[in-house]
Amino acid sequence: MKTILLTFLFLSFSFSLLAGTVTALTTIASPGDWTTGTTWSSGTVPTSGDLVIIPGGKAVVIASQVYGGTSPTLIVIVNGTLNFEPSGKLNLSALSSIQLSVGGKISPKNSSASQLITIGGILKYSAANNGALIGPAIADVLSGLSVPGQPFSGFNPYTLPVYLENFTVSQKSNMVIVHWQTTAASAVNRFEVQRSEDNGHSWQTAGSLPVRSNGIYEFEELLPSTGTILYRLQISEENGAWLYSNVVSFSRKVPADVKLFPNPTTGKLQFSFPASLSGPATMQFANLAGNMAKQIALTGLQRSYQLDIGDLTKGLYHVTILQAGKRLFAGTILLQ
Known part of the structure; x- marks a missing residue:
């Protein structure tokens, strides 16, 4: 039986402040810079009100001071790795939190004191004080102050209740x-x-x-x-x-009771679904050599279609239905 440990997140401000979910796309082997838009699923650097997720197997690097001026309000969930370079600084508002999930990491380049995290102006992490951290742990404005020799002094380790x-x-x-x-x-x-x-x-x-x-x-x-x-x-x-x-x-899959008949056929075909398609699709007929012989556009607004393939050369054809680049159906039909 598979047991899945849940991600814990303390709600310190209203759901309405969460403008969107921004997920890191880059890998551990090729960490993306926090300040580069292509690092994130939104295509933009996280802004105040975002829920920021670094998935397992992904890494984001903080190489400089990320936010100058007003510190943003972010909830940051680290399932993967948050890397720090010397002079890397992440300053967040007092309504923010950073969660290291089970196995989530903060990994500094070295022990330089310039690698740090603050929440509401309070030092929560310093590479010099805390070194590398591995979750589960969470930091918010109430979680404490980073001090030398105590790895989780600015974070609170936690046990997930669900x-x-x-x-x-x-x-x-x-x-x-x-x-x-x-x-x-x-x-x-x-x-x-x-x-x-x-x-x-x-x-x-x-x-x-x-x-x-x-x-x-x-x-x-x-x-x-x-x-x-x-x-x-x-x-x-x-x-x-x-x-x-x-x-x-x-x-999404087309249910198994999709019907294409008669088979063999002399040219007339009936194709039916147990429910209408969710949108336009394309039916393709390819010969045994893999060459496209015919394409038919399906509106997706009905459950059955009357088709005519009598203009094709007699033989065996592979039939495929594609919708938005995904295969919904595959089969064969014999034209006599």
Whole structure:
């Protein structure tokens, strides 16, 4: 049974201040500079109100003072690595927080005191005082002051109170099924299912479920329109804290009871879905040599189509339906 440790996030200001989720894209082998827009999923440097996520296996480097003037309000979740170069400084407002998830790291270049983090003007991290840090730990305006020889003096180590088991997303006919199971979730108030259709750039709440005594949950919704969707859980606790689950990627599939008949055919074909497509698609016919022989545009607004391929040379053809670059169906048809 797979157990997934949740990401903890203390809510020190209103949800409305979170303008968007900004995720690091660069890898441990090629860390991206915090001040470079292409490092981030938004294409821009994080600004006040953003939720900043450095995923596991990703790294971001702070090589200079990131923000001059007014310090921004950010929630920073480090699942990967936050690297510091000499003179690297991250100054955040008093409403900000930095969380090192389990395995999340702060890694300095050396022991220079110029590598530092402040929150609300309070020193939370100094390479000279604290060295390398590995989570779980969280820093906010109340978490303490960085002092020499005490690695977590500016951060508070924490134990996560909620676990997920078997958080999965699947498809049944034209429905998405989100399933999860919890243990030790007595302090939880509710679960919100969130989805992203733009690779994590933005998230929408698909629905909400109250706590259940048996710890087993299932949420259903109609298939969203895009091919690949990301799902996560936002979990609200009674004390005002909230947590994020891991992110699960789901690829929309055409249900198995898609029908293409008659087969063999003399030219007339009927193609049907159990539900209408979510948008325009293309049906392609390729011969055994792999050469494209015919393409037919499908509007996506109906469940069945009457097709005519009588203009093709008799033989066996590979049939593929593509939507937004993703394959929804593949099969073969014999034209006699």
